[in-house]
Amino acid sequence: MDGVNSTKPPSCTNEEEIIRAPLDYLLRASGKGVRDKMMNAFNEWLQIPEEKLEVIKRVVGLLHTASLLIDDIQDSSKLRRGIPVAHSIFGIAQTINSANYAFYMAQQELPKLEDPRAFEIFTEELLNLHRGQGMDLYWRDALVCPTEEEYLIMVSNKTGGLFRLAVRLMQMASESDVLRFPSSTFWGRFSRSATTTSTSRATSYVKNKGFGEDLTEGKFSFPIIHSIRSNPANIQILNILRQRTEDEDVKRFAIQYIESTGSFSYCRERLADLTAEAREIVQGMGGKTKHVDKLVEMLGLKI
Template sequence: MKANIDRYDNFLSTLCGPSSRTWTDVQESALLEPYTYITANPGKEILSKLVDGFNLWLNVPEDKLAVINRVASLLHNASLLVDDIEDDSQLRRGIPVAHKIYGVPQTLNTANYVYFLAYQELSTLRPTIQHRTTSASPANGLGDDRPAAEKPEPDFARRIIPDHDLDIVVNAELMSLHRGQGLDILWRDTLRCPTEDEYVEMVKDKTGGLLRITVKLLMACATTNTNIDYIPLTNLIGIYYQIRDDYMNLQSNQYADNKGFAEDLSEGKFSFPIVHGILEKPENRQIMNVLKKRPKSPTLKHHTISYLKDTTKSFDYTLAVLEKLDRQARGELERLSGNPMLSVILDKLRVAAPALCP
């Protein structure tokens, strides 16, 4: 086919008018393939269950709740696409990770695109928010001439999370998530074992970031209990979940099937039991040398797990920490008037922990 260079004679004029460029459903589907791939094989949906649990207290209107669920799902699955690349993972939920099928460039681009789709979803909450935060008229529609100090405080002003600050809230927590992930990667790649306190603070940022986004959106759109701060409980659940995940990665047959046997050792990751094992006997560099080698075969992994189990008692210590965190979470639920849905989640997490590899 012969090129038609004449099409460029008045090219500037075509850029001044309405764009004829149309983004098609076919193009959208192709771009989202890595995301569609990972979401077609869902996990345990803990995040959506937590949404339902917290909403038992907060009673978010159904339309807003649907938006919050979509935002949480988009951010969560996009972060998994990136996380699998950064960890050079092989399996996610028992199947090959997306970037092994679609490649790193496309998977990264898709994950970034999905982050912006989440912000686009978030924008659907803004019209109601703007109306509520700019309205100053009393319910009877008449002007209120009373001095400001005598006017009743509007309900939305008493919220722990102001509903007009959602973009700021989400952005701040995404920064926390990436800071935590960044430290986790930095420690791994420089072979620097963090202190236990440093590790817990990192988890509070990394794992807690997405949970806090979700709960803060719920709190901002709530119709009940708008003056109660649920973020300390959210942080506690996030830290509990990550420490439990670290334990299960090295001890659970189910995790071995879904992600590979003791995958944290292959990634060179300083997980909670590993940090304890290193700090418990700092003069013994066995674990550090194993992490440096990023072992793929089971021999070194079995040896390291036996060392953590029998020599440093790191799994016993981890279970003891989990028991303390579980007890505090249940105490907080009771203090907040109880929540059967969240209690069930804690029950399921607690029951799963002893399912050990031989």
């Protein structure tokens, strides 16, 4: 009777594996490890215990992966790290639930840092992350071109938020007097350098799908913003963004127009200014160290 009435499938995966499946799927596709390398670099100054550093890495890693799962749904992405996006495998509802689950898994790690301030820092930077994402989505869906400053604030919130979270938690856990200057000042500069590096790198291979995705997703990237604002009377790029086109000829036309407005050159010049600021800050904090060298090389900031 038990065999006849049983509702369990022949092979039943445990509940935790089911809930985590979209999360674990993306975690197995390793990224560049920028955040872990950044934390290793800063720990050469902050010297927090290894077990607390590992907790912070887990927190940031879970939040980052959860945000990617949600991003891919909101952007209707097809690929992430060279594999099909999680929601194309597990469905949208299950992927959203898994991402939300990861946020609380990260929060569950905070008591291991043994400092009540961790919850305040965690909440502040998650709010910043969602503020940045909210503005990015609003500009895309309402077809509103932000100013350069508005864009950089958004990037600082959306991308810089997890960098700030990591450093603030590390500062909290450290007994060192190093890095006691306002972290908002430092990360306002450094995260802009890092994220603008990524944007400008995309412009260096504009025919590759990385840049094409911005046009298909209707996103206002740094060079697109500069190009639109350099000639507001020309509405061609805005109309291309509105269409969310996948047409390669239309994308090539858009890229040629953006090139004609000097927007790629402007991005490279802006990047040079921002990386110079980052260099000065890193040098002022004590010069080169092993992990810092690796981080700087990865971000394209040669000291």
